[in-house]
Amino acid sequence: MTALASAFRILRRVCATLTGATGFGIVVLVLVAALFAPWVATADPDRLDVMNRFAAPSSAHWLGTDQLGRDLYSRLVHGATVAMGVALSAIAIALSLGTTLGIVAAYLPARFERFVLIVFDVISSFPSMVLALAIVAVFGPSTLIVVAIAAITLTPHFGRVARAQVLTLKSAPFLEAERILGASFARIVVHHVLPNILGPLVILASMDIPVVITIEAGLSFLGLGVRPPLASWGTLIQDGYQYLSDSWVPVVVSSLALAVATLGFTLFGEALRDAVDPRIRQEL
Amino acid sequence: MMPLVSIRQLTLEAATTRGAAHILRGIDLDIGRRRIVGVVGESGSGKSSLAACLVRLLPANLSRIDGEIVFDGTDLLGLSEAAMNAYRGTRIAMIFQDPMTALNPLFTIGTHLVDVLRRRHPGLARKVATARAIAMLRRVGIADASLRFSSYPHQLSGGMRQRVLIAMALLVEPDLLLADEPTTALDATVEAQIVALLEELRHGFAGSIVFISHQLGLVAQLCDDLCVMYGGTVVETGPVADVLGAPRHPYTRALLACELDDDAAGGHLVSIPGDVPDPVSAHVACVFAPRCPHATNACRSSVPALRDAGPGRRAACMRMEELG
Numbered sequence: 001m002t003a004l005a006s007a008f009r010i011l012r013r014v015c016a017t018l019t020g021a022t023g024f025g026i027v028v029l030v031l032v033a034a035l036f037a038p039w040v041a042t043a044d045p046d047r048l049d050v051m052n053r054f055a056a057p058s059s060a061h062w063l064g065t066d067q068l069g070r071d072l073y074s075r076l077v078h079g080a081t082v083a084m085g086v087a088l089s090a091i092a093i094a095l096s097l098g099t100t101l102g103i104v105a106a107y108l109p110a111r112f113e114r115f116v117l118i119v120f121d122v123i124s125s126f127p128s129m130v131l132a133l134a135i136v137a138v139f140g141p142s143t144l145i146v147v148a149i150a151a152i153t154l155t156p157h158f159g160r161v162a163r164a165q166v167l168t169l170k171s172a173p174f175l176e177a178e179r180i181l182g183a184s185f186a187r188i189v190v191h192h193v194l195p196n197i198l199g200p201l202v203i204l205a206s207m208d209i210p211v212v213i214t215i216e217a218g219l220s221f222l223g224l225g226v227r228p229p230l231a232s233w234g235t236l237i238q239d240g241y242q243y244l245s246d247s248w249v250p251v252v253v254s255s256l257a258l259a260v261a262t263l264g265f266t267l268f269g270e271a272l273r274d275a276v277d278p279r280i281r282q283e284l
Numbered sequence: 285m286m287p288l289v290s291i292r293q294l295t296l297e298a299a300t301t302r303g304a305a306h307i308l309r310g311i312d313l314d315i316g317r318r319r320i321v322g323v324v325g326e327s328g329s330g331k332s333s334l335a336a337c338l339v340r341l342l343p344a345n346l347s348r349i350d351g352e353i354v355f356d357g358t359d360l361l362g363l364s365e366a367a368m369n370a371y372r373g374t375r376i377a378m379i380f381q382d383p384m385t386a387l388n389p390l391f392t393i394g395t396h397l398v399d400v401l402r403r404r405h406p407g408l409a410r411k412v413a414t415a416r417a418i419a420m421l422r423r424v425g426i427a428d429a430s431l432r433f434s435s436y437p438h439q440l441s442g443g444m445r446q447r448v449l450i451a452m453a454l455l456v457e458p459d460l461l462l463a464d465e466p467t468t469a470l471d472a473t474v475e476a477q478i479v480a481l482l483e484e485l486r487h488g489f490a491g492s493i494v495f496i497s498h499q500l501g502l503v504a505q506l507c508d509d510l511c512v513m514y515g516g517t518v519v520e521t522g523p524v525a526d527v528l529g530a531p532r533h534p535y536t537r538a539l540l541a542c543e544l545d546d547d548a549a550g551g552h553l554v555s556i557p558g559d560v561p562d563p564v565s566a567h568v569a570c571v572f573a574p575r576c577p578h579a580t581n582a583c584r585s586s587v588p589a590l591r592d593a594g595p596g597r598r599a600a601c602m603r604m605e606e607l608g
Contacts, residue, residue, distance in 0.1 A: 180462075
């Protein structure tokens with residue numbers, strides 16, 4: 001009850017600024033498009049109509065058609081589903097994996113803690129595109145691989161923040177009080193530590209969504225991610241780029257979709273960060 | 285009757301960059317049943333470490349722990365971690381120094397209290413636990429108890445939070461209650477209220493209390509027995525009135541002289557010359573010898589034993605007979 005109320009309060013504060021409200025509006029728009037793509041779209045995104053390639057925007061095809069006569073607007077809407085599906089699952093994996101590793105690292109003896117941190121550092125310092133090329137070379141391109149690559153790249157973010165949060169919390173008297181009053185280690189971690197460190201992690205998650213969206217689009221553009229004919233913003237830009245001499249519309253509208261979505265999530269994430277607590281700004 | 289807790293030759297050392305720090309140097313102490321034992325001493329004398337040993341929550345850099353803590357027939361230091369955990373929150377409870385930080389900011393007062401109760405009595409119905417918790421809040425002097433039950437810690441004042449912590453400890457109905465300077469973080473008027481509350485509550489309490497403080501006045505008011513600690517050793521123990529009425533150890537005498545006295549208003553504060561002993565130094569002499577006005581060469585070359593010093597009293601001074 002109170003959690004819901006405070007969520008609403010935070011949301012109100014997010015929307016109090018112009019940038020926050022803009023971000024929130026774009027986020028809602030993208031989410032609706034992603035969740036209800038079959039209804040939001042006006043046509044089957046994969047239906048070919050070769051007679052009608054590069055059609056100009058019209059009432060039948062709001063944004064026109066691509067090189068195979070597929071409805072561009074519907075493909076963009078379905079691209080949102082791919083982008084959000086990849087982003088949310090990668091973030092979910094990175095959030096749970098990173099948080100677990102971060103908490104474990106904070107409670108491990110110094111030697112093992114350092115080992116976990118070095119692994120984090122190695123992943124962070126390794127260019128994610130090179131990592132992606134290596135992984136795709138081994139497993140071949142697929143949507144699942146994109147999720148895996150994004151999750152691996154982002155896990156250290158969450159791990160570092162979680163560890164830092166636990167370290168500041170670890171010696172909190174109320175945790176010691178719980179121990180003296182007989183709480184088990186597992187209960188202290190799950191019941192007391194986790195809820196206390198979750199806030200900054202959720203904000204970090206919202207700010208990492210655009211990062212995953214661009215990773216997915218980038219890999220798909222290079223042909224290393226989502227496989228055609230599945231519509232992804234990355235593959236749409238790639239298709240449009242190849243036929244740029246025939247029509248400028250596909251490449252521009254799909255790039256715009258990507259840019260606007262990324263901007264929206266970034267604005268929303270930043271507003272959320274500021275809305276929750278100015279103190280958290282430093283902790284991130 | 286056997287004391288509830290007998291501590292024998294409890295020695296605690298921690299590894300530091302300068303070598304082993306002797307935090308406790310062979311503590312002997314009995315905690316009688318239904319007695320309130322006041323533990324006094326300067327900062328660094330080992331008071332809080334003694335409490336930490338009793339719940340076995342020891343510093344991470346601990347390098348050696350020796351001796352025994354016999355709690356109702358069981359040596360706590362010999363127990364496995366799981367067996368020790370069965371004592372925490374059932375037979376031993378604690379009240380903390382700083383009530384501002386001893387409660388989880390995300391949970392209501394009620395959640396804290398009900399959690400403690402349900403850990404103590406697994407399977408207790410939530411309704412019963414709630415009723416008991418509210419009754420206990422009332423007992424510790426929280427007026428609008430049912431309203432406060434659903435308050436968060438930040439909505440309460442320091443004094444009220446300390447009352448909540450006392451309520452948590454009392455709900456455990458422990459055999460041994462540790463109070464680690466429970467009034468130090470509070471201002472003077474609230475402190476007086478909390479002390480009055482503790483005095484009132486002790487009549488309904490069946491367990492023993494270890495009351496750690498650096499204020500002799502508080503201890504005199506509240507406790508049955510007194511244990512004076514210095515440099516990780518016990519220098520004097522005995523019934524409060526006897527020890528404070530006729531101290532046998534020069535350190536106890538010096539501490540008493542430092543207490544603020546109403547008639548001494550205008551005079552300057554008395555202090556004990558010298559510094560607290562370095563915990564890294566070896567234990568080869570009386571720890572108080574460097575600051576003791578009566579120290580002799582014998583005091584500086586051998587460790588005085590804790591000896592009988594009257595009915596129910598013990599003191600660790602070689603010269604207590606001569607000094608009277």
